[in-house]
Amino acid sequence: MTPAAVSKNIARLEATLGIRLFQRSTRSLTLTPAGEQFQREIAGPFEAISNAFAGAAMIDGKPSGTLKVSVALAFGREYLVPMLGAFLDRYPGIVPDWHFDNRPVDIIAEGFDVAIGGGIELTSTIVARELARTHIVVVASPSFMAGRKMPTHPSELIGFDGIARRSPTTGRLRAWTLVNQVGEQCVAEFRTRMIFDDPEAIAHAAMLGQGLALLPMPHAAPGLSNGTLVRLLPAWYAEQNPISLYYPKRTLLPARTRVFIDFVVSTFEQGRLASKFDARI
Structure with missing residues (x-):
């Protein structure tokens, strides 16, 4: 509908109801208290009608x-x-x-x-x-781990270079607390070699041997399946x-x-x- 048609329909509705629905000025258009009340009263029936139309939309x-x-x-x-x-x-x-x-x-x-x-x-x-x-796991490429001793506890990760993740919403580096099946907990700390804000980019960097990474399982699974990633500390994970x-x-x-x-x-x-x-x- 054109703006003129919308204005005409609103004016007709206001005349029918006998109330002013909108407060108009040169810079803004807001609902009046009567308009807000009317909107609340019709919201439920209008949504029901809209949903009925959507539910009935069929082809063959x-x-x-x-x-x-x-x-x-x-x-x-x-x-x-x-x-x-x-x-x-x-x-x-x-x-x-x-x-x-x-x-x-x-x-x-x-x-x-x-x-x-x-x-x-x-x-x-x-x-x-x-x-x-789904959970967060510690992974690295076989080439990165070549010549390195596999860690047996999260506290040993501090001796490895890793790819940190920055939160795109807060700007802070993500910290993960790993747990195991018996309830032990340990913060995963490593030497920050680089910082990314995208888990998929972190996964690719880890596959290229640029450091260990803490990845959500959906991002780690393809690499773990095809052998481009190996899981470190398989008994440990972080909740997500x-x-x-x-x-x-x-x-x-x-x-x-x-x-x-x-x-x-x-x-x-x-x-x-x-x-x-x-x-x-």
């Missing part, structure tokens, strides 16, 4: 429409993009609109159907469905937020969102990805 009896998903860059590329072919074969009417970003998004404010990752703040409007437990599916809490979830959630959960179970990400196994 199958869900359709654009599916807006937020996912971390490396995790999405490695584990979720390979699922897309089978998903689209099953639901050809759904158009994936994926946003790759290494940050916790505001699902409601940014209009996402689903976010996949960890660390998103849970509120009364957000549902989280856990996909996998689980990988979850996050989506808006609604009475009627759009069909495209519902089938995508079920598909991802099923694919994780069939591929036993949860066991690959759990450092305790």
Whole structure:
């Protein structure tokens, strides 16, 4: 709609209701107290109607429409993009609109159907469905460890060069406390050789023999599987937020969102990805 059409419709609504909904000035447009009350009263019914339309959107009896998903860059590329072919074969009417970003998004404010990752703040409007437990592990390349004695306790890491991780949100270097199955704890400390703010870049630097690294299991797993990384201190790990599916809490979830959630959960179970990400196994 054009701005003129919007203004005309608002004026008509205000005339019908007999109240002023907006306070207008040359620089701002805000709701009046009466407008705020009206918005609260219609929010629930309007969302129900919107969800009903979304739920009814079908092509040949199958869900359709654009599916807006937020996912971390490396995790999405490695584990979720390979699922897309089978998903689209099953639901050809759904158009994936994926946003790759290494940050916790505001699902409601940014209009996402689903976010996949960890660390998103849970509120009364957000549902989280856990996909996998995951941990931080200590890794290095075989070439880096050549001629070096394997550490037997986290306290011995201080003698190794390592790749530190800086938090992109706080700017601080991440510190990890390792634990083992019997409950012992020890802070992982090493000589900082370089500092990165992206775990995927840290994984590649570690594969190239540039130092040991503390990596989330999803980032370490490919290297551990193909032999470009070895795990140091296999009995030790650090806790991390689980990988979850996050989506808006609604009475009627759009069909495209519902089938995508079920598909991802099923694919994780069939591929036993949860066991690959759990450092305790």
